[in-house]
Each structure stands twice: as structure tokens, then as C-alpha cells.
Amino acid sequence: MTVVGRAADRSAEHGPASQQDMRRQNLAVVLGAVATHSPLSRADVAGRVGLTRAAVSSLVDELIGRGAVTEAAATASGRVGRPGRALTLRDEGPAGLGLEIGVTHLGACVVDLRGEPRVWRRVERANAGRPAGQVLAEAAALAAETEAEAAALGLRVEGRLLAVPGVVPNQPGGLVERAPNLGWCGVRLADHWPDPDTVPEPENEANLGALAEYWNAGRPEETFVHVSAGSGIGAALVIDGRLFRGARGFAGELGHLPVHPDGPECACGARGCLEQYAGEAAVRREAGLAGGPTGTGPGDPVALLAERAAAGHVPTLRALDRAGRALGLALTSAVDLVDPDSLVLGGAYAELAEWLVPPVRAELAARVTVRPWAPEALRPSALGRRGPLLGAALTTVRRIRADPTLLPAG
Amino acid sequence: MTVVGRAADRSAEHGPASQQDMRRQNLAVVLGAVATHSPLSRADVAGRVGLTRAAVSSLVDELIGRGAVTEAAATASGRVGRPGRALTLRDEGPAGLGLEIGVTHLGACVVDLRGEPRVWRRVERANAGRPAGQVLAEAAALAAETEAEAAALGLRVEGRLLAVPGVVPNQPGGLVERAPNLGWCGVRLADHWPDPDTVPEPENEANLGALAEYWNAGRPEETFVHVSAGSGIGAALVIDGRLFRGARGFAGELGHLPVHPDGPECACGARGCLEQYAGEAAVRREAGLAGGPTGTGPGDPVALLAERAAAGHVPTLRALDRAGRALGLALTSAVDLVDPDSLVLGGAYAELAEWLVPPVRAELAARVTVRPWAPEALRPSALGRRGPLLGAALTTVRRIRADPTLLPAG
């Protein structure tokens, strides 16, 4: 059973506020303070967030009762006065499960409330073209193993998310509308998942990668565009610290931005889409690597590209430069439209950043002229291809942090 | 003295919640219900928003005390039971002042709490290149006259916004960072405004036009891109019903999207910017209207273009088609990135929509292929060039609706 659903969005927006809402928000505020500045005493929290010690005391009691926070022994602070008792996020109890279905692998991980990964599993599987039910059954088995391992560490999974390389509509319902690289179309997870109590919620992998990047390295309320190349090119927009999915969940479809309107025809029917220059297939073709293996196993094409580029292989360098310039053009549009704090190259791009960043920066410098723009605002992701899985697991943790009442009361 | 500042943003986000916050939100919820569905009785409001009649009664009493709502006589509803007393927004008392400085005119208007324009003034003035102080002094005089006229109608201006064709940074402080078409650079309104008690808050005209469009015709929580051509080409993003200004206030700089990366050089230093195809200067040049008059007076170039196009003037039609196709390319990028519910052609584009919409729709149909996209999602604005001024005035009204405690208690 999953306690944490899609409810954590604070977009009630126009409903009336109740005392419970107030309590909920203040629980979240206190938990957030403990999460980002622990260890903290009750008095520290009160001083930091602007509540009284009495109120914080009551809120902390509830958080302890719900299993989100623990109280360490007194801290010998060295300062005068009675020492406070240190509060920290629990490293047992509530946890989030992340799952990932890639073209060539399955992944699963569990993070504790602090956001630390505690279990991490990955198995290679050629998932492209296989029946969705078969893939999902294997994912469910991996999930069950992972949860069991987490349970041995004292962790109780409170929510499950599945990262997929495809389109997930905004409405809840567990539908993967399309995942071209897997060959999926209109797959409803609940129809194939063996255990109805553990059906995960699907989400686009690029979106989750962006959130992971934000939770891992972002500044509060930051606005940025996270570009990640998997089989397609996906961008995800994080606006004021929240994922922006667009009106129908299609936001960030960077791969088909028209960078050269009269360029080569794309599979989508248009001409000169970014994917024709910076997509995996285009880069491999251009670099003379067509038809090779895929995936992150031995012979992983991304690793191979990086290897050849590092060795000075000219066609590879030329292909990456061409990709970088096209990406720079597309990102110019993104910067003009969205005015982000930063741009992040994630996924496979993170591993090729050494060769992509210079041409991207050059295009941006030449074309983003009517506003301040610092080259350093473009940076590679620290998480790279681990982002989506981590983001999937962290989503549950962040939902709990945003609304601790999702946890069962003690 | 201005009661309403920039405070109405509900982005406290991570502060603690108090009972006053709860009260504030519930006042806003009740006021919002009255605003969108009036006339409504207290019981109607209670049923609609999910509060009890007792609570609504108390909230309505306070709204009446603050002068936001009035109580009409009993409504002879025809239904059984004691008739409710109809509540409506007041058409006297609190009001918003909008001001506009254009390249060729000054504008001012006052709207009442219902959002109805009650005073509307416009004077032609060649403002380009004149000292900012001089222009602002005239604007202040116009504002004073307009407020006086409003006062005669029983309206009390609670907040003032100034629409400018330029860049306004995110931080409050009344700074217009740059307004190229006026020749302004780093103008701080407070330094030039005669009366320190009535200094307006500047905001970009395209942003205000988009908000006006949203408040006038938008669906709740709608996400759309509002494109408006004035002297430059500005887009404004309304995301889930809120204006998105970007990390530094530069979001929506559509004019310099690279639509043909190797196209003609632009004044900004890059090549093939949208402005080279769909900007006012480019269209006029292409249509053979170079050097003519500007503004909306007699010989208004936009009206002239529309006139010639309607008459079948071939160069004009060709210029508009070229502009439309370039705009379609830029909007393809916007749709791919933002996935809006709709696209709105505002400002001068609204008056040329007849000739622009077909080529824009054609490009979108050809290039937006990987997601559902209905041609009708592109529509002309109903407000056209009146949008920015209306948006400026409505902003204050909307802030009051979002937080009625901004009004002085009765």
C-alpha cells in the first residue's frame, strides 16, 4: 500500500484553508528546517523558522510520533545554558522507492528520509520491443527484492515512482502514453503489475533527472532547464523549484525544436529538428559509429564516444562539435523564452560535457545578447545517468517533507 | 498613498502559517466566489467553496467592512425558503489605476473592483528620445487627472501600475532597466515622479497584456504564451494562471529567437532573429512602407498594413506571410518547450491576425508533430493594443482579490 500519492502538490490554490492545513504547513516547515540544517534543537528551529518554542515543541512531538525525526542525546555545545537535544531526520522508517525502465536495463533504489540512497540495484535487460507486461513483471520482481533488502535495513517504502523514457500525461492514472524507444503505446501500469498494492506511479525520466539535480545541487527556488539525452533529447523545466510539466505533460520536448528550418527531414515529419544534429543516432552516424551496441554495458556507445573523443578521433570530435552547436541554438531559444538561472547538461550529455560545453557556450555567447548571460550558467549535471532513478526515489521523500501528515501517525 | 504593493505574491512558500494567513486565504476564497459568480448569497458561497454558513457570514462581514462587497436587497428567487441577500463586488471604493507610456502616447485608466474600466484616457505624445523626467511628469499629470475623475465616481485608487515597453527587473524598486524604443536606460521612477505618494510600479507591457488577456478570457489555471508586437516582439508566459517573469525578469524575449541561424544580421549581434522577419520594421520594409509614420494616430502603420492587406496589396501580403512563417517557427519552439494550452496573438498582431494566423498555423501544423496540437489553440487576443493598460489597472484589483486584507479595515 502506498501512502503517498500525487496529493503533495500544493495546488489546492483556491480551496478554503483549515486549521489542519496550517498544522500541515507548519509540520512541513519544521521538518524542512531539520532536513536542511540538522542537527538542530527545538529552540534553533523556532529561531530559524519564526515559530515559538512552544509551537515547535508540539510540532516536533508529532514529527517524532510519525517517525520522521529522531532525538539524539544532548549536544555538548560548549555554549552557556542548558544544551538542546539534537533533532535529525530518521535514517530508518519512511523511505522512497525509485524504479527505472531503460532501453537496456532495469534499475531500482531506495532512499531514506534524509535522501541517502540505501539500496541500489541495476540489471541489464534488452527491453526494447518486448511486451510491456513482461518488462513490468521483471521490474516488479526487482522492486520486491529491493524493498525486501530495504526492509532488512529498517526502511518502510511509503511511495513508488517509475522512471520511463516516454510521455506521461498530467492526469494521474498510471498511464504511459507513449515510449517509442521501448515500443510502448498506451500502457497502463496497473494492468500489468502483479501486486496491486505496489503499483508505481510513472513519470518521465528527464523530469525526474531534473528534479534529482535540483534536490542534489540546486539553489532554493531555482529556475533551470535540464537537458538530457537518452534515446531522444528531453528537457525538463524546473521553475522556482518545482517541476513544470506543461499543460498536457509535454513540456520540454527539446528534440524537435527547429534549429535549421530547412535542414534534413526528421522522423517526426518536420525538417531540421535538433535530434537530427544532437540525437544519439545522429551523433553516432556522424562519428562513424553507426550500428554499434547500445546501453551502458561493455561497448556502451556514450562511453565509446567519450573514449574516442578523448583519443582525438576527428570524426567523433566533429560530430560532437556539430551536436554542441545545434544544442546551443536550441538552448538559445530556451534561454530567450524561459530566462533560467542556469542550464544543466544531464544524462548522457553529462559524460560528453567536456566536448559539448565549448560549442554550446559559443553559440549562447553569440546569440544571447540582449540580456546578461554568464557562460558558467551552463554546467554539466553531477548525477549524469543516475539522475532519473534517484529522482524517482527522492520524489516520495520530498512529498513527505512537503506534507508529513502523509505518514501514519504514531 | 498606495496600500497595495508587490506583497500579493503567495510565494511565502516556506514560512510558517498563522491563523491570520488562514483568515486571509478564506477572505480571498469568499471574495473570489463573489467576484466570479455574483450575485451570490452567503449560503450560496458556503455551498460553493466548502465553508460553513457561519464562517462565510463572518468573512462576508469583514469584506463588507473593508469595502469590497455590498449587500443588495433580498433576491426574489422564486425558490422556497427564506431568500438570501445578494452579495456583489462594490462598484465604488477600492480601484486600480493603470498607466501606460508608449512610444507615441500616454494612457491611463481606472478599473473598479469588478474589473470594469470606469475612466479611460489616452493622449498622443511623441515620447521616443525625450528625457524620461519630462515624460514621467506628463504621465503623473495624466494620472492625477484620471484619479480625480475616478474620485468623482466614488472610486479610491489603491494601487498604481505603469506599463512600459522595456525591461523591468524582478526585484521591486521601481526600476526600468532599459526601454530602447523610448531611449530609457536605468530609469528609477521614484527619482522623477512629482508626488512620492503616487509613484507607480513599472511592469513590462507585454506581461501586462498577457495578464489582461488571461483575466479577460482565460480559463482558470490556464497556461499560455501571449505574443505581442509593439516596437519589439515580446512574449509573456502565463503558467497555471500566474505570470512567469523568469529568473531575472527577461522571460519571453521572443524577438531574438534564432529562426534562421544563418539569416540576416540583427541589431543584437546575432543572425536570423525573429525580429528580422516579424518585427515592425522588417514587415514595413518588406511591405514597402519604410519610413512612414508610427503610432496609432492617423497613418498608424499597423492600421495601414491591415488596410493594404485587405486591399490585396501584394508586397504587404507577402511581408505578412513571411512574418507569419517566421513567427510560426519561433512558436514551434515555444510549444515544444512550454506545452501551453494556447497561443495568443496580442498587441498589433491581433489587428493583423487575419493574415498572420494562416501561415503561423501552417508552420505549427508542419512542425508540431510529436504531440496533439489543435490549430484553434492559436487565437488572436480580444483586447489587442488595449491589453497592457487594462492589465496594469487590473493588477491592483487582482492583488486585492488575492488578499483582501490589503484594504483598510472598516
Added chain:
DNA sequence: CTAATTTGTTGAGAGCCCTGACAAATACCC
């Protein structure tokens, strides 16, 4: 050991909403 300082808890009080009851005002029915 005493004074000063800081922490965490407790009880009183205020603000706000909910519950339930009641008077007021209307329509329906005889």
C-alpha cells in the same frame, strides 16, 4: 556554590472554524 543563561514544557488566552440550534422569511398546501 551561586548567578546567569539557555532549553523545553506547561497553562492561560486569543483567533478561527465547525457544530448545532434558533429566529426570520419565504413557498406550498389545505
Added chain:
DNA sequence: GGGTATTTGTCAGGGCTCTCAACAAATTAG
């Protein structure tokens, strides 16, 4: 016309959650 049903608006009582003020507990400084 009068009684009943129905709906509205208000009032009193109660619960929840915060603030304020006071206090015991635990530590450092002298």
C-alpha cells in the same frame, strides 16, 4: 388565511493551533 416545510443568517459552545508568560532543568562562568 393559517399551518408546515424549507432555506437563510446568526449565535453560543467547543475544538484546534498558535502566542505569551512563567517555570523547572541543565549547563557555563566566576
